[in-house]
Amino acid sequence: MSRTWAFFNALLFLGILHNVCVQGLGVNWGTVSSHKLPPKTVIQLLKDNGIQKVKLFDADPTILTALAGSGLEVMVATTNLELAGLGDYSKAKEWVQKNVIQYNITSKDGVNITYVAVGNEPFLKDYKDKFTNVTAPALKNIQDALIEAGVGNTTKATIPFNGDVYYSPSWNPVPSAGRFRPDIADNMRDILTILNKNNAPFIVNIYPFLSLFFGKNFPLEYAFFDGATPLTDGNIQYTNVLDANLDTLVSALKAEGYPNMTVIVGEIGWPTDGDVNANVTLANRFYQGLIKHLASNKGSPLHPGYLEVYLFGLFDEDAKSILPGNFERSWGIFRYDGQPKFPLDLSGNSGNKTLVAAKNVRYLPNRWCVLKTDPINVTNIGDNVNYACNNGGDCTSLQDGSSCNFLDDKQKASYAFNSYFQVQDQSNSSCDFEGLATVTLKDSSLPNCNFTIQIAPPPKPISPAPAPVNTLPPSDNEPSLADSKPSSHKKSAASVSLPGTLIKIIAFVTVLAQLGF
Ligand SMILES: *[C@@H]1O[C@H](CO)[C@@H](O)[C@H](O)[C@H]1NC(C)=O
Ligand SMILES: *[C@@H]1O[C@H](CO)[C@@H](O)[C@H](O)[C@H]1NC(C)=O
Ligand SMILES: *[C@@H]1O[C@H](CO)[C@@H](O)[C@H](O)[C@H]1NC(C)=O
Ligand SMILES: *[C@@H]1O[C@H](CO)[C@@H](O)[C@H](O)[C@H]1NC(C)=O
Ligand SMILES: *[C@@H]1O[C@H](CO)[C@@H](O)[C@H](O)[C@H]1NC(C)=O
Ligand SMILES: *[C@@H]1O[C@H](CO)[C@@H](O)[C@H](O)[C@H]1NC(C)=O
Ligand SMILES: *[C@@H]1O[C@H](CO)[C@@H](O)[C@H](O)[C@H]1NC(C)=O
Numbered sequence: 001m002s003r004t005w006a007f008f009n010a011l012l013f014l015g016i017l018h019n020v021c022v023q024g025l026g027v028n029w030g031t032v033s034s035h036k037l038p039p040k041t042v043i044q045l046l047k048d049n050g051i052q053k054v055k056l057f058d059a060d061p062t063i064l065t066a067l068a069g070s071g072l073e074v075m076v077a078t079t080n081l082e083l084a085g086l087g088d089y090s091k092a093k094e095w096v097q098k099n100v101i102q103y104n105i106t107s108k109d110g111v112n113i114t115y116v117a118v119g120n121e122p123f124l125k126d127y128k129d130k131f132t133n134v135t136a137p138a139l140k141n142i143q144d145a146l147i148e149a150g151v152g153n154t155t156k157a158t159i160p161f162n163g164d165v166y167y168s169p170s171w172n173p174v175p176s177a178g179r180f181r182p183d184i185a186d187n188m189r190d191i192l193t194i195l196n197k198n199n200a201p202f203i204v205n206i207y208p209f210l211s212l213f214f215g216k217n218f219p220l221e222y223a224f225f226d227g228a229t230p231l232t233d234g235n236i237q238y239t240n241v242l243d244a245n246l247d248t249l250v251s252a253l254k255a256e257g258y259p260n261m262t263v264i265v266g267e268i269g270w271p272t273d274g275d276v277n278a279n280v281t282l283a284n285r286f287y288q289g290l291i292k293h294l295a296s297n298k299g300s301p302l303h304p305g306y307l308e309v310y311l312f313g314l315f316d317e318d319a320k321s322i323l324p325g326n327f328e329r330s331w332g333i334f335r336y337d338g339q340p341k342f343p344l345d346l347s348g349n350s351g352n353k354t355l356v357a358a359k360n361v362r363y364l365p366n367r368w369c370v371l372k373t374d375p376i377n378v379t380n381i382g383d384n385v386n387y388a389c390n391n392g393g394d395c396t397s398l399q400d401g402s403s404c405n406f407l408d409d410k411q412k413a414s415y416a417f418n419s420y421f422q423v424q425d426q427s428n429s430s431c432d433f434e435g436l437a438t439v440t441l442k443d444s445s446l447p448n449c450n451f452t453i454q455i456a457p458p459p460k461p462i463s464p465a466p467a468p469v470n471t472l473p474p475s476d477n478e479p480s481l482a483d484s485k486p487s488s489h490k491k492s493a494a495s496v497s498l499p500g501t502l503i504k505i506i507a508f509v510t511v512l513a514q515l516g517f
């Protein structure tokens with residue numbers, strides 16, 4: 001087969017109507033952010049945009065309580081770390097009571113929980129079999145507990161999988177040759193038996209952006225939906241990687257005896273910063289094409305008809321780990337504060353609707369933290385920038401290929417100081433940086449590079465002020481502005497909430513390396 005097919009095949013390892021919106025469109029609501037919009041604000045935003053389904057990464061009671069009576073369909077989740085415990089049926093019953101039944105799911109005033117995601121991408125190779133044997137029992141127990149509680153027909157247990165659970169062989173790298181990975185095939189058989197028995201769907205996460213990010217030779221136009229040269233598999237023609245990827249899965253399901261199993265795309269999206277191909281223009285092109293593709297209700301050649309899809313994601317999340325790449329915090333169709341990034345028409349037909357912004361967002365005051373115009377001693381600027389970027393400030397926009405990379409070093413220092421200052425809720429002590437920084441009331445944003453003002457924290461009982469920043473962490477390398485690589489090791493929540501996204505990319509890199517890319 002052609003080299004392009006070979007390439008596509010490698011990429012399969014990835015996994016990594018009012019204000020009318022395309023039928024049944026869903027979004028992933030991730031919450032790995034330093035400052036979160038109040039759940040009620042988010043729910044209003046979803047409704048204003050006609051979004052009907054929302055996928056969560058856990059079962060956060062503040063979010064679920066806020067969703068009561070909203071009419072939105074909700075997917076709650078167990079984390080991977082809960083899987084082993086859920087092998088005990090009494091634990092699964094408890095979980096279902098606490099995180100599903102309690103929310104009066106069949107009442108209009110309750111939370112319409114239609115799916116329980118049991119784990120997230122548990123069969124990633126990088127988990128080294130940690131979850132392979134505990135996933136099917138947890139799925140069975142959660143589903144059985146749902147049935148015992150009398151909601152087995154309304155709420156289905158399922159598992160979002162990474163695309164690296166299936167592949168097609170290198171000697172025949174076409175969708176029709178798709179099979180499940182041999183090392184997890186037995187576990188997958190158990191899971192498919194459970195899903196099929198309960199009429200539950202198979203969920204898979206598909207990322208055309210990552211195909212492009214990791215594949216230097218990946219033909220860019222196949223990531224989109226606007227007419228690439230067709231690739232042929234038998235008498236079927238493919239013009240985008242989503243259809244090709246989806247059909248490889250359908251072929252794998254067919255080979256196991258489930259040609260009609262419903263497939264849901266649990267995550268799909270395009271980031272807007274942190275990489276040369278992560279910008280608003282390409283994201284808009286991707287989403288507009290995707291929405292049109294979904295609105296046509298054509299599905300893919302082997303999975304025709306309606307396709308249920310959850311966009312990834314709703315907001316930018318500034319506290320996510322950037323181990324996968326600098327784009328990792330910029331996956332939102334909305335900015336961190338619920339402002340739309342581009343004029344996306346979710347209805348998929350008229351082309352003249354646009355996203356509705358979050359309402360009544362409360363911001364911190366208009367105060368920015370910047371490098372003094374006349375710093376007394378510039379020697380320590382680099383250390384202080386690194387400190388800001390490594391301790392909660394988000395400097396991903398400053399990196400190579402990012403939107404604010406054009407700033408000069410002094411402007412970059414200001415950007416980093418301001419980001420840290422905002423994350424610290426503008427506490428005066430967080431704008432010191434050894435005397436290099438000062439608070440200003442003048443908007444320091446530059447054209448095409450915003451210096452953000454963070455969302456005001458929710459009113460709550462007085463909490464202790466953040467620690468002053470007058471000491472620098474010990475550092476034995478020579479820090480400079482140029483290598484002010486942010487990291488988020490401090491934010492352990494990031495890798496707990498979204499382990500899949502992080503790990504799958506590493507898995508994919510490994511696979512590409514094996515294939516000689
Ligand atoms: C569920 O219904 C009960 C009884 O009507 C009510 O007390 C409770 O607040 C409801 N829970 C939720 C989450 O709506
Ligand atoms: C929950 O959503 C499903 C799917 O749209 C719908 O059929 C059902 O009526 C909803 N349940 C409630 C209580 O609104
Ligand atoms: C999973 O179960 C299989 C079959 O019982 C066993 O061979 C394998 O060692 C187990 N793997 C792990 C990681 O426990
Ligand atoms: C679930 O659906 C099946 C098949 O339609 C039906 O026989 C069963 O009574 C339903 N169970 C409940 C609890 O509604
Ligand atoms: C799949 O659906 C087709 C068309 O409805 C039907 O003919 C076939 O028997 C189904 N196959 C299985 C295994 O359910
Ligand atoms: C977006 O990225 C593409 C591909 O790298 C590039 O050609 C285009 O100029 C970029 N657009 C903007 C507005 O940066
Ligand atoms: C654009 O929106 C207006 C007002 O909502 C509507 O009347 C018009 O039909 C729309 N145009 C198209 C092409 O759908």
Ligand SMILES: *[C@@H]1O[C@H](CO)[C@@H](O)[C@H](O)[C@H]1NC(C)=O
Pocket residue numbers: 377378379380
């Ligand atoms: C500037 O700061 C560095 C590091 O603290 C110090 O070694 C140097 O002497 C200072 N220079 C001046 C002119 O104060």
Ligand SMILES: *[C@@H]1O[C@H](CO)[C@@H](O)[C@H](O)[C@H]1NC(C)=O
Pocket residue numbers: 428
């Ligand atoms: C922070 O500094 C500003 C300006 O000097 C001052 O008005 C404000 O009271 C200070 N806030 C705190 C908490 O010290």
Ligand SMILES: *[C@@H]1O[C@H](CO)[C@@H](O)[C@H](O)[C@H]1NC(C)=O
Pocket residue numbers: 335339450
């Ligand atoms: C920059 O800020 C302005 C004003 O808040 C806003 O309109 C614009 O969309 C922002 N740009 C980006 C890239 O966030």
